[in-house]
Amino acid sequence: MPRSTPRRQPPRNSPQKAAKPQPTAPVRLIKDPARRAALDVLVAVRTDDAYANLVLPHVLAKYELSGRDAGFATELASGTLRQQGTYDAILAACLDRPLARVQAKVLDVLRLGAHQILSMRVPTFAAIDATVELAKQSTNASGLVNAVLRKVAARELDEWLAVLVIDDPLDRAAMVHSHPRWVVEALRQSLQGVGASSELDALLTADNLAPQVTLVARPGRSEVDELPGERTAYSPFGVVLESGSPSAVDAVREKRAGVQDEGSQLVALALADAPLVGRDELWLDICAGPGGKAALLEALADVRGAVLVANERQLHRAGLVAAHGVRRVVAGDGASAPFAAGTFDRLLVDAPCSGLGALRRRPEARWRKKPADIAELVPLQERLLTAALRLVRPGGVVLYATCSPVADETRGVVESVLTSTAAELVPIDLGVPDSAGPIPGTVQLWPHRHGTDAMFMALLQRPLTDRPLD
Template identity: 50%
Template sequence: MTGSFEGGRRSGGGRSDGGREGGGRFSGRDGRGRDGRPPRGRGSAVDVPRRAAYEAVAAVHRDGAYANLVLPGVLRDLGLRGRDAAFATELTYGTLRQEGTLDAIVAAASGREVARIDPPARDALRLGAYQLLHTRVPAHAAVSATVDLVKAVAPGATGFANAVLREVASRDHDAWVAQIAPGYDDDPVAYLAVAHSHPQWIVRAFADALGGDLDETARALIEDNERPPVHLCARPGRADAVELAEEVGGLPGAFSPYAVYLPGGAPGELDAILDGRAHVQDEGSQLVAAALAQAPLDGPDDRWLDLCAGPGGKAGLLGALAVERGAHVTAVEVTEHRAVLVEQATRGLPVTVEHADGRTVEGTFDRVLVDAPCTGLGSLRRRPESRWRRQPSDLPPLTRLQRELLGAALRVVRPGGVVAYVTCSPHPVETQVTVTESARRSGYPVDLVDARPLLPAGMPGLGSGPTVQLWPHRHGTDAMYLALLQRSA
């Protein structure tokens, strides 16, 4: 993220007039360019940060883009920095996170299903409704700026948008939820889905993973809608977390000895990132990789395997730890461009990258990491569009792949060696069920190792073991799951 935003849900109103340096109007008969997008040249009456957010949100819906990939280019093309860039970022990610609830509110305010609203007008209305209900931007400024945006991207809908936004502004978020959501006592899952903008199937999955505790489920959903912090990993042997925190103006992490919390800014521009002393990595990812490296085992300990290594964060940490331990890491990645990213992330470390399918790996290893492809439900706060793209039908092919990868890991780990199975999802089918079924079908004697002692002492909310489920609302990390399996001698 570029800059820091103080005008969102926590304080101030942002620069709702920021970025108007250009003046003028969008060109074209309908206010859009030939590709259906607002022209990017100077000369628009539309507030530039809002235009940036619109372009990013529209690309997500129109092109299937990912916000974290498309937004930086939009900000760069429009020359946005500092508070203006932060405001555009807040609008983009906030609107995508709250999309489900915003759509229900826009539908109620307009008297029509959102699917029947012209897509450019629909995306502009989502942005306007987000400002009205989740920021401190004054209502008149949010309505006026959004109507200007609609005038540029869908001029025929200007009057409609004005009426809808004024209706949205007539009550706050909680009042809208009380109007449009089912009663909590009647259908708590449906209520939580509307109140906290998650599909019902994800709400059920979270509730199942939290033992049916709906109050805690609500806290998990609320945290999913907060802007996540940026975490750095200070690579062992190359940087000290305390010193790195002082260098970048951040704070040492609460749990991982390698973690640094950044207050904002663009981490990719930091000297520590550029010279390989650190990389961007969620603290939860650091903890599960470190737990594998610390798991006790007898016998040799110099052959490590990362079975699904892309894009390379965990391989980078394991490689740095391997230097200190005299070990070597084989990092396997099935996708070619991600294998290139692993090579870049592990340059100068004792890591050999193989472009291959992890299910076909041969050899014998002492420690194996299976960071399996999954639904990514544990990182929805970082990838807000994923909650609306993922479907329950995604689970069968993913869980089949997860079991095959874990089975392959159990095949190549030596007797007495340890396998860490990791997913960034708390869905029970991707965690407990996959581990149980894979161990049962492997044909090898396998014991579950209690992972809790391998995490920092005093870390709360780790459950009854032997596996561990991390949570944003408990630990401030992505919802990483960790199971440690040891092949019996």
Template identity: 50%
Template sequence: MSQGANRRGGNRPSKPVRDEARNAAYDLMRAVDERDAYANLLMPVMLRQRGITGRDAALATELAYGTLRGLGTYDEIVAACSDRAPEDVDPPLLDAIRLGAHQLLKTRIPAHAAVSATIDLVRLRVGEGPSRFANAVLRKVAGRSLPDWLEIVAPPADKDPVGHLSIVHSHPAWIVAALRDAVGGDFAETAALLAADNERPRVALVARPGRATIDELVAAGAEPAAYSPYGAYLTEGDPGSLAAVGEARAAVQDEASQLVALALTRVPLDRDGLWLDMCAGPGGKAGLLDAVAVQTGARVLAADVQEHRARMVWRTTKEAKVVVADGLEPAWRPGAFDRVLLDAPCTGLGALRRRPEARWRRDPSGMPELTRLQRRLLDSALDAVRPGGVVAYITCSPHLAETRAVIADVAGRVDTLDAREFLPEVPGLGDGPYAQFWPHRHGTDAMFLALLRKR
């Protein structure tokens, strides 16, 4: 039923067919639009509650995530096929049309099935009248391939390279410009990065040392990661079904996220013993630091300003002390820690693969306030570490305003270590002294790392 198989002679049945996979994808998109839901958190819950499994679950996920990634492109094409601008179309109807456009342009679903199933969805969820508008638009969309449409709706690359990449790869123009700057102005590499953002990422796992092993994860169906000594990739299946994950001995964690935390633990110190994870929620890096600390005899204090995030950290750690505390008004004494990890709040532009709707939520007008917060938190982290100790400043964003510009403000207080030296297993991290991971180079989130030794 997922592809509209219940048809006879091309005549639409009197009663539309309900397709559970498409309804789930549609409901996810409406939740993202109406209440700013996080797709990667809501989708697994929705599928589980509705009992959608197997191929239908894969279809629902692909339709929802793929459509959310491609909104910018699809809206341009829909505009070319309609006498109404997308912003003038009722949002519930527009979301259904976007789902149909994704099926027509980016999947192998036959065009007649994609159109028919989408019109059934509109009839069920929006109304009979709007279904006629949707039918007219989608039949025009189906008349050309995606490359043909891009020739029509995207500005020429030689005249407007940022605008061209924005439409072709479905990213807001300001993000395209920021990523271009982050890769040094190379438009070819920018295009590769944007294309990687639109690929569905593999599920990365971490085997927390002393608690689980790579061999255990491989025996459960994973394969060893390319770089992290504790990393693995799950090629199929639900990671929650693995015993090690269920028992918090292993977890879902991006490989770059693992490595930036490990790099902090590898910096040699004259004395060592007390570590701080200052903005620890939801707990991925804290869980790994906690496991490493137990093996080295160190202790970890993990803090987060939000109680519910601190609870998530508490559930993922074993030995760490977890507190609700504001890094800007710390409850600890200055100079108390040997190592401090600051995973600063950021735009999240490095995780657009996993958070498909995030690119449409961020607004460049919020950058000044965000970077002020990052600077204040970094100042607090440097106050918390002792002279000779090390701070790891981390963002899940390559945006220069959130990375190099923030570090430049504390240059007089620190010696900047070459972070690449503490990640010898990873090539292509940049010119230093910082380390920058990339989706198109490493298959990871675009994590930034600076290692700062306090003078």
């Protein structure tokens, strides 16, 4: 037999030829990218503490989703997060093991399937088949997912809510409306503070409605009439976007207008229109990130010949304020801001808060927040409001605002600061019906009454007699 020719070896120290990379499937070829995108959002929220509304645009771009596919992925992810508590109760009834023993990634898939079956216009067989396929791609539990979702599909959502018997009224409200029990209790107490505890179910229901996109025309830079949509009920600057993306609106792209809840627009208006004696030249937003209120306040100040300064403690959030087009942005701790006492005429304290008034926009926040978070926030809120009163001149005004109706963060903070300082409470009149706050003269907006986030506002004035505020 002829000898085989030996394989030729490369010369010593000669460069080796790099292995040819294996091609990977383009994202657009991934099967069912909309459901994969929704799952990615749930995983990011669970593992990275991401906010769904912030991570969604990146995930939609990753999977090259637009139009109806983007809308499907958005509703699937956001709706699943909103209804998580309800779905968990139903899934627990369909499992042969405690919910805590189900792998987190499997539970993500089960929740997505439950939302399609119980709350979306997806045919049952399609919802189950597609979710089982998703489980095959991401877990080793497709059999479990198939079996459980078939049990889920045996009843409509209303039937499930009827058969899941819970005697305690607050526990039942928590399950039916998918809120942690402590949040239900806190919101009930907030409603009692304005004499309307009977509205609890309406408020919890409103929390689970996807909010409409609201645009704001920044005065002196754009006109409301150039924004597409129906005028807002209470803000003279707002419209509810009829359809499409805000980025398709010229004024939004050019930063002459922005996306802003009507309640937040009213916060800026409440400060700008507050009665003032004497000069009106220098305004401050002391907790300005991410910048929407600061941008509107700056536009209002410009029209009146005043100047707005935006202060934000965190550098990356200060960058977000600047990205709104705000010109004067300072990075500093609001509780010890780098400004001389008595500098400003008008000042906004949009305080860090629990955000329990904005659960429509951040559905996952209800599952993250704990009662201890509020206990930690209240001292900070009091320090910020007290510091703000030092920074305004005698006769200057400070608007304290939170996107939370919780008593500790609203009435409790304001009453504490009024007791410990010489500040005086000034009534706010925005002309918004049924908006009386827990302290006479304050304002409390509600999702179920006004279609806004549950914004609280209190206006405090430093007395004209320049007495110490401590």
